[in-house]
Amino acid sequence: KKAARRSARSKKAAKEMPSLSSPTKVLFVDDGITKQDVWNYYTAIMDYILPEIVGRPLSVIRCPVGTAKACFFQKHHTAGMEIVDTVRLKEESGSQGDYLVVREAAGLMELVQFNTLEFHPWGSHAESPDRADRVVFDLDPGPGVPFSEVKKAATDIRSKLKQLKLESFLRVSGGKGLHVVVPLRPGCDWELTKRFAKGFAEALAETEPDRFLSKATKSLRNKRIFVDYLRNGRGATAVASYSLRARPGAPVAMPISWTELSKLQRADTFTLKTVPAKLKRRRKDPWEGIDTLKQNLSRWARKPSGR
Ligand code: ATP
Numbered sequence: 001k002k003a004a005r006r007s008a009r010s011k012k013a014a015k016e017m018p019s020l021s022s023p024t025k026v027l028f029v030d031d032g033i034t035k036q037d038v039w040n041y042y043t044a045i046m047d048y049i050l051p052e053i054v055g056r057p058l059s060v061i062r063c064p065v066g067t068a069k070a071c072f073f074q075k076h077h078t079a080g081m082e083i084v085d086t087v088r089l090k091e092e093s094g095s096q097g098d099y100l101v102v103r104e105a106a107g108l109m110e111l112v113q114f115n116t117l118e119f120h121p122w123g124s125h126a127e128s129p130d131r132a133d134r135v136v137f138d139l140d141p142g143p144g145v146p147f148s149e150v151k152k153a154a155t156d157i158r159s160k161l162k163q164l165k166l167e168s169f170l171r172v173s174g175g176k177g178l179h180v181v182v183p184l185r186p187g188c189d190w191e192l193t194k195r196f197a198k199g200f201a202e203a204l205a206e207t208e209p210d211r212f213l214s215k216a217t218k219s220l221r222n223k224r225i226f227v228d229y230l231r232n233g234r235g236a237t238a239v240a241s242y243s244l245r246a247r248p249g250a251p252v253a254m255p256i257s258w259t260e261l262s263k264l265q266r267a268d269t270f271t272l273k274t275v276p277a278k279l280k281r282r283r284k285d286p287w288e289g290i291d292t293l294k295q296n297l298s299r300w301a302r303k304p305s306g307r
């Protein structure tokens with residue numbers, strides 16, 4: 001009933017699915033994967049991805065002429081998008097911007113119709129953009145770092161977070177690395193969240209400088225893992241679980257359990273072709289409980305750093 005009232009008030013028409021144009025257009029050039037295939041993928045996994053993006057300001061990566069040519073990262077609403085919702089938010093510059101917000105399947109599929117391959121939500125919701133409800137430690141291995149080292153880094157970070165009474169969840173990025181995700185409930189302001197994430201990354205780099213790096217400088221990354229804490233800030237994003245990646249093989253950013261990690265060979269093993277069947281077989285959501293867990297950073301609020 002509540003939803004009906006809301007849509008009655010909405011200036012936009014009922015949320016009908018958009019129609020798909022150019023279904024045979026090849027979007028993943030190396031793999032012959034078409035726009036129809038991408039549409040079918042998101043249709044198949046809709047119930048999994050929606051909870052990860054609904055209500056959050058969202059950036060997308062669109063590839064209108066496929067992954068061979070320039071794809072672009074889009075933060076704002078653009079002309080022609082009529083189903084997907086928007087939220088007007090203050091920009092860093094001080095002006096206002098209309099950010100994309102998916103509310104339901106039709107909004108997501110409209111973005112697919114606009115050749116979106118990747119979905120990148122904020123770590124906060126549209127109605128409380130200043131309150132972070134997810135911390136993401138994005139582990140970015142430099143050249144020469146074996147994947148086994150990235151796995152070890154993730155489990156070590158999980159243990160360190162546990163010592164701080166924080167449970168964490170694991171995602172395979174679909175690219176080169178892993179993401180360790182800490183849910184916050186109730187949420188924390190970005191100043192505290194950023195300070196915590198930065199302090200945590202810097203502590204790792206100071207204690208084990210041969211393994212970890214907390215500076216984004218690419219030239220310093222050789223044989224070390226950059227603990228990218230910069231995903232944690234107002235307006236910063238990380239790829240959504242179940243999103244495709246615009247990379248060869250059409251890999252998927254996939255949440256996995258900590259026990260699955262030991263068998264994992266690489267970060268891009270789950271793909272558009274394998275994920276729908278894997279989800280059908282899966283008995284338990286590896287991220288079960290992530291949105292009900294009560295934990296946050298309030299105990300760090302008055303300390304000089306999040307260590
Ligand atoms: P990998 O495992 O290969 O590192 P990743 O998704 O973690 O995959 P990163 O390059 O580490 O990739 O992280 C980039 C993140 O920064 C993206 O997930 C995205 O949400 C965000 N981002 C911000 N601006 C951009 C941009 N212009 N283009 C791409 N990503 C951007």
Ligand code: MN
Nearest residue numbers: 138139140177
């Ligand atoms: Mn990364």
Ligand code: MN
Nearest residue numbers: 138139140228
């Ligand atoms: Mn990164």
